[in-house]
Amino acid sequence: MRPTRSLRLIFACLGLALALLAGPARAQDIPGLIQSMGEASLRELGGIVEELAATGDSAVAPALEALAEGDLYVNEADGRVVIVTRNRMYDPVTQEEIGPAADADLSRIRINNSLRRDVAAAIGGLTLMSDNPSVRLSAARSMRANPSEENLALLDEALAAETDATVRGAMETAHAVTVLSLADTSIEDKRAAVPVVAQNAGREAITILNSALGSAPDALAADIRSAIAGLEQERAIWAALQNVWFGVSLGSVLLLAAIGLAITFGVMGVINMAHGEMVMLGAYTTFVVQDVIRRNAPELFDYSLAIALPLAFLITALIGIAIERGVIRWLYGRALETLLATWGLSLILQQTVRSIFGPTNRQVGNPSWMSGSFEFYGLAITWNRFWIVIFAIAVFAALLVVLNRTSLGLQMRAVTQNRRMASAMGIRTPFVDAMTFGLGSGIAGLAGVALSQIDNVSPNLGQGYIIDSFMVVVFGGVGNLWGTLVGALTLGVANKFLEPYAGAVLGKILILVLIILFIQRRPRGLFALKGRAVES
Amino acid sequence: MITQALLRALDKKAIWLVAILLALAVAVPAANLLIPAGQPGHVPTYIVTLFGKYLTYAMLALALDLVWGYCGILSLGHGAFFALGGYAMGMYLMRQIGTRGVYAHPTLPDFMVFLNWRELPWYWQGFDQFWFACLMIVLVPGLLAFVFGFFAFRSRVTGVYLSIITQAMTFALLLAFFRNDMGFGGNNGLTDFKDILGQPVQAATTRGALFAASAIALALSVLVCSMIVNSKLGKVMVAVRDAESRTRFLGYRVEYVKLFAFTVSAIMAGIAGALYVPQVGIINPGEFEPANSIEVVIWTAVGGRGTIVGPIIGAVLVNMGKSYFTGALPELWLFALGALFIFVTLFLPKGIVGLLGQWRDMTARREQAPAAPPPPAQAAVAAERGEDPATLGDVQPKPAE
Known part of the structure; x- marks a missing residue:
């Protein structure tokens, strides 16, 4: 009935x-x-x-x-x-x-x-x-x-x-x-x-009150005005909170993209221009996994990301280690040339992907648990952004554990602080370098899986993030994960707060200018390493 | 004193280079204009324009070499100075169109009419005068470099940090020039030029003249660079490159030395950009792409940084390769360029010129003492011994960067 x-x-x-x-x-x-x-x-x-x-x-x-x-x-x-x-x-x-x-x-x-x-x-x-x-x-x-x-x-x-x-x-x-x-x-x-x-x-409260204000006598008008003011303030607070959320979301994306870069830069002093391409490879891994699942086992689609994550990590980490052993190893102590060589690598990787998968965007789907959105009090939050924030936090926490609780992490920190002393203490620095580069690249791959959910998967995916990632690393300072976290979140939130006033493009320009100015004050970033290691 | 500096600048290599460039400036336009098409020795107009473009690239590479090869500052934003010079020239050329534009507006360029602008923005004033445009071509990149460099060098931003923020600078400019509100034509940039100094830009005579101007400008740049690097200041620049802290402790104001090199180099890049624009007929924000600036670095590296002739050879060779590849095998160009980056940094740290020098040294040594084998590269030996190559840099004076 x-x-x-x-x-x-x-x-x-x-x-x-x-x-x-x-x-x-x-x-x-x-x-x-x-x-x-x-x-x-x-x-x-x-x-x-x-x-x-x-x-x-x-x-x-x-x-x-x-x-x-x-x-x-x-x-x-x-x-x-x-x-x-x-x-x-x-x-x-x-x-x-x-x-x-x-x-x-x-x-x-x-x-x-x-x-x-x-x-x-x-x-x-x-x-x-x-x-x-x-x-x-x-x-x-x-x-x-x-x-x-x-x-x-x-x-x-x-x-x-x-x-x-x-x-x-x-x-x-x-x-x-x-x-x-x-x-x-x-x-x-x-x-x-x-x-x-x-x-x-x-x-509707503001609309109702406003229409009442038109016909209200003076005695009442004051009441209504103060009520409207209160409401508008409240609305502004919610709008600000929404902006903070957008900023945190952008910040978490930046964090994912930049944290691998920060590790390799911190430990090896190497700027990896091919980092963005590792992100792109992670995204393409997701695409391939989803493609295979669509063809063979469509019922597994909701698990596609869970399958893609370890695969992406492994693939990009192996490529990273190969790059380190094949190219970067020969260029230590020549940071600027490493930058050029990795730029060359990034061109080759991009063109390879373009040749295999074509220059156009590839369709990567959201699993059901990542599509749609939910309301949290006054905030509209999309599930994919929400999970990416969670994922970024998880990756960050995992990295903290690796750096602070494992022997590899201990060795990495030792090499960051004083390479020659670490070497003298019996740490195999070439091995640590290779592992660090692999780890940094692997995390870029993980970032790629996450980014495939919110961005176009194309051969240029990484290019869009590389400059922002540099900014995060430069702003946050090297050799400290917390610097990267603070840098990424600050840049994300600042970007989103500038956007409504200045527009997206001008906001970004302002951020870049602010960073360039900031570097003048603190040439080594927010959380700089101190001591003699800095000058070397 | 200036004659002295000039004399010192004109060492044998520089004389040859300047002479060749000046000869080219006369010969190539002459071969284009005086020898009729079809006869042996005739140079087609498109070749004149193409090589004129290469010459401006060479000038840009030389400008970068002055800061990178001689002063150790790896700027990843030199394309920005080039593009700014280009925009200044483009603005002059736009104002020359006059009523011949699509909308036939006497003062406003087409894109402004299209965007409903009522009057010329203040920063477009004066660009109808050639002398003013020339002034701006020198002033704008120079001033930007001076201010940027002043802050960066004063607070001792060095190494990769400096490279990254120069990249951020050109990226910010890229974003800014993409905006229509900036009043520089947005996405489409400035194009559809008609006249330069009253001559049609498309005409063969103008092309020849532009080629000659580029060659002469390059020759002058070679002279200026040669003068600078052969002076006492040039020695200090090299000292800054090789051991910045030590130079500072010896009492030199490192930041001013760097600032000088950076500003001169930016002005050179701006002039190169200004000569580039009338030859290719367009300037758009794409010139600010960070990738372009990095490409300039590889031209310099291929030719051989820290030499005067190297960047010129590198720029012309790489761009000839680019023209060939993008025409014949467009798929392969990025592979080739990427491989070039890796190959040059790994195996040719001194570029083609360095290779020639090495080869000459080897033959000379073989003639003197055939027994002594050339010492293998330090890093390779260290790696074979299982040592950490990164530690080497501290033991010896750092390799040129």
Whole structure:
């Protein structure tokens, strides 16, 4: 059974009960009034609706609802007014089935929009006394949307009897909104209504208050203005929080892209220009994994990222180690030349991917648990951004553990601080270098898997991030993961806060200029290494 | 004193180079204009323009060499100075179009009319005068380099940090020039030029003149660079490159030395850009791409940094290769360029010129003492012994960077 049908039944029972209570005089009017709608003109129809609403009897609700929905017909054969749903005719008052609609000659009772609003308000008033709390709630909400003088009394009446807190709140709000939007309510009432509206009316509160402000006397206007100011401040705070979230989200992406770079730069003093290409390779690994899954086992699609993560790490780490052993090893102590050689590598990697996968964007899908969004108080948060923030935190934590709790991490830190002393203590620095480069590249691969979820997977993917990543590393300083974290988050949030004022491009330019200026103050970044190691 | 410096500058190599360039400046346009097409010795106009472009690239590479090869500053943003000079020239050329544009507006360039601009922005004023444009070609890149360098060198931003922020500088300019609101034509840049100094830019005579101008400008740059590196200041620059701290402790103001080299180099790059634009007929924000600036570095490295002739050879050779590859095998060009980066840094740290020098030394030594084998490269030996090559840098004076 459809809910409207069950509602109608409830109304019918209610109507019966109320009719018994209210006395016979009214009950007799209702069928007659409804029947008179059959021949009424549009204007007369308005009067009849008002009269029906004035009965206060919920038995008229089904007929009014049908009228609003265009389900109220006149049977031309006997002139009787009927409700038609699903090809069956029903009596508008008793809801008894009369017969199939197919063979009857029916003509619809037409209404216009202004009448439809009246009808809706009338129904709201009637259903306000329903036994079902959700019906009462929706009635209160519809009254809030269509304030009219008649509702006030109804709402007062309903409020007196209401026990459910939620419904009560909605009714109070509707009452307050009505009080504010009517011209002839007293100033005291209106003054009392202002805070209620401000608190409960949500996003429309400012609109409602603003329209009330137009006609308000001076005494009230001050109240309304301060309420609006309060609301706007609140809205600004939420907007700021939303910006912070966007910034954190951007920052986490930057963190993922930059942290591998920071490790290799910190330990080896090597700027890896091919780092962006490692990110790109990670994204393409995701694409390949998803492609294989789509062809062979579509049911595994939701796990595609879980499969792609270790693969991407392994592939990029191995390529990283190969690069270190093959090229970078020969260039230690010549940082600027390493930069050029890795730039050459990045060109080759890009062109290789372009030759294999084509120059166009590749489609990487979101698993079901990463698509869509959710609301967190006033914040709209998309799931993919949310998971990327979580992922970035996880990668960061894992790296901290690796650096601080494993022997490789210990060796890496030792080499960062003093390469020759570490070497003298028996640490195989070439091995540490290779592992560090592999680790940094592997993390770039992981970043690629994450970025494939929010960015276009194309051979140029890495290029877009490389300069930002450099900025993060330069800003945060090397040899300290926390510097990278702070750098990435600061840049992300600053970027998002500048965007609304300066536009996306100008915001970015400002950030670059600010970093260039910042470097003047602290040439070694925010968290610089101290001591003699710095100069070497 | 200046004649002295000039005399010192004109060592044998520089004289040869300047002479060759000046000869080219006369011979190539002459071969294009005086020898009719089809006859042996005729140089087609497109070749004149192409090599004119290469000459401006060579000038840019030479400018980079002055800071990188002689002063140890690896700038990854020299393309920005080149492009700024180019934009200054482009603005002059735009103002020369006058009413011949699509919208036939007497003062506003087409793109401004298209964007509903009412009047010329203040920074476009004066560019209808050639002398003013020339002034700006020198001033704008020079001033940017001076301010940028002043702050960077004063706070001792060195090495890769400096490279990265120069890259950030050109990236920021790239983003800025892409914006339509900047008033430099946005994405499309400045193009559709008609006249330069009253001569149509497309005409063969103008092309020849531009080629000659590029060759002469390059010759002058060679002279200036040669003068600088052969002076006392040049010696200090090399000292800064090889041991910056030591030079500072000896009492030299390292930051001013660097600032001087950086600014002169930026001005040279700006002039190169200004000569480049009328020859290719367009300037757009793509010239600010960080990738372009890095490519300049590889021209210099291929030819041989720390020499005057090296960057010129490198720029011309690499760009000839580029023209050939992008025409014949476009897929392979990036592979070739990438491989070139790796090959040169690994096996040709001194470039082609260095290789020639090595080869000459070897033959000379063989004639003197055939028994002594040439010492193998230090890093390779160390790596074979299982030592950490990175530690080597501290033991010896650092290799040139």
